[in-house]
Amino acid sequence: MRVFLFFLATLFSLRGAELRVVSLSPALTELICFLGKGHLLVGRSDVCTYPADVKKLPVAGRFAIPFTEKVLALKPGLLVSNDLVNPGVKVNFQRAGIRTLQLPCRNLKEYRKCVEILGKELDARKAAGEEIRRIDTLQKRKVSPKNLRVLWVVWDTPLMAPGRRSHLHEIIRLTGAENATGEFDQEYVRPSFDKLLKKDVDVIIWSASSSGWKQRRVWKKFPAVKNNRVLADFEQDSLLRPGPRLKGGIEKLERILEQWKK
Amino acid sequence: MIKRIFLPLLLLVTVFAGGIFFGAETLSIKEVFHSSVAELRFFRMLGAMFIGGALSLSGMVFQAVLRNPLAEPYTLGVSAGAGVGAATAFILGLHAVSIYAVPFTALAGALVTLLLVLYISRAGGGERLLLSGVIAGTICSSILMFLLSVASSDEVAAASWWLLGDLQSINEKLLFPMIGVTLAILFYLRWSAGELDLLALGEKEAFFLGVNVKKMTFIMVLCASVLAAVSVALAGAVGFCGLIVPHTVRRLCSSSHRRNLFPMFIWGAVFLMACDILSRLVLPGQELPVGVVTSITGGPVFLWILNRKR
């Protein structure tokens, strides 16, 4: 009997020792599940909605903003996020013995790093190694130049588009096309219409939630709109968040651009 | 007459033309007549012209009716109300339904705030109205903060950019109704400029000089609010225009509204158009919210004029 109780106790303490993770970034949540460690997650942010299973988890914060009491109540060992709006909150978690990990994930290089670190932290080195190889082959892959200029409309009022530091710039580049706002050395920019109109934009990827290109006169001047080459609602989640679905999304985009190639 | 109207008018035409030629790319004369860039800039300048004019008139009327030099759309809560309306549209996703959604919710927000302020302060005078406006504005700002903090990050970005004022996103379809409304109010204000002068003296004085004070105060406040609301609806909350242009024009020209009404409109238009051109030139190929430029350039000019003897 004693032995049995001891065995039970060991079992529970072992189970208790398993790392509990709260993720405040949809990209990282997705990655954790992809690495086969989704069962470690005990809390998520309100925007973590993929894969569908994670929606069952309690919400412990918003993007980069943890709800401190909620997080403490979930008793995680690790809190991961891309960034923290108020880095001061880390102190509260440290006091409770919760480790915080900020993994910025704005481009492919940073994403690769995220995979590497989370693979180590969550003991999923094998899955992580595979994902890293996938990223590397994606980047080394030869693609035919498409001779297309792509404008990625992240938001339309005001107009926001990716600059050179954004992963969206990399995505466009990896498909063999050119980013119409790639000359700006920033993550996101507010380009002026003047410049864009002069550039002959061939394709527009429309990520804003309105359908402004159908309504405002300005957009009708763009060759992309005239030729009906606007990709709206296109693989939104998988491309806007650098994550495991990036590869599929990029390949799909490339197939579409291939048809339009000049 | 020449100095008061024609010189500013000449300046207006010059700045307008400048706004078409200059931008991320400088156009040649030939290009101006055959390019989509010129057409785009034309509508944008037209927008800047009427928004600048409307905001200046709005500030001017508020200052006269409330007899307070610090009154402008913001102090009455009209702009904040419009902001709440616009943010609501973003958060409910109405902006995706129709391009008219945000402007109309902004207009509704502004008018609802105004009516509430007028209703609450109906028994009191101008000072009470101003105080109610300030409080309503504060409440609206808090509601706005609340809405932004429950919204997801995309909408927050859109709404907060929009609240700084943005002339690039002006919708041409809304521009012409707005111009119509502004011109109608401009001519009505010229018609009633004498009453406006007297209201600026005080309610008692205006009454003894033959003004129906209650009625005229209401109409004037309504005109000013509609001007502010249509501007906010079109281009977001462009700040500072309603404060510095009226004070500057009063200094340069006259405080009598019979004399300064058209100059007020023209100088307001010139000011905002110039700020818009600047906002395009500061970062090559990129846009700066025009509200940033109006504050940075307008503030020092305002201080200089305020401290200069006429």
Next chain:
Amino acid sequence: MKLQAENIFFSYGSKKILENCSLTLSPGKLTVITGPNGSGKSTFVHLLGGLLQPGAGEVLLDGKNLKSFSHIERACRIGVLAQEKLPALDFSVSERIMMGRFAHLPRLFEPGPEDKKSVEEVMDFMGISSFGTALCNQLSGGEYQKVLIAALLARKTPVMLLDEPTSALDPAGALRCMEIFRLLKSETAIALVTHDLTLAAAFADELILVNKGRIFAAGTPREILTKENIASVYGCNAEILPSSTGPVAVFR
């Protein structure tokens, strides 16, 4: 033109301000209203000018109730100089005086030659022609009061009500001002409120002593300015000395 108040009552809530006051203003007679602070003089002027409506009784202009006149009609007939603060906007002196002629000005065009002439005339009259383009806010209290009187004179109304027109003026200014009213009174019904009993005695045809919302006494200065009246209204002793212009009250 005749302005009459017939048994008017006025109160703010339960606080009675005026009770059963009657008076008649007509051309040829300069009426002076005086009384202690808070006795209801300004309220009386506001009622006569139509700003306030009496709780009971009537204000009649040429026999017709003042309420039946439109705002412009009323402003063309009754000119009021209220106790006015400096304007919030920087109006120039000539603009401020021109505003007095609001009821006569064309809406869209510049003021006509007649308007300009009468503005110049009254500025001359009040000795402020040199102010012209100065801003009202740069003037002293007394100078601005002259501007306000000029603005009232520019209106050329047949009835004029003035609430303390001479309070900020120096003795020479006050005297000049009263002389102007004396000149005007043959064609204008004038009532003015003042605390200056000497001026009142010198110029008033009828002196009305108001106390605690009632007309305490009315009549010629000689009848009203008595030791007994002053003692019961102001609660202090005064000696009444005769002079060539009228009785002078010396307080002690």
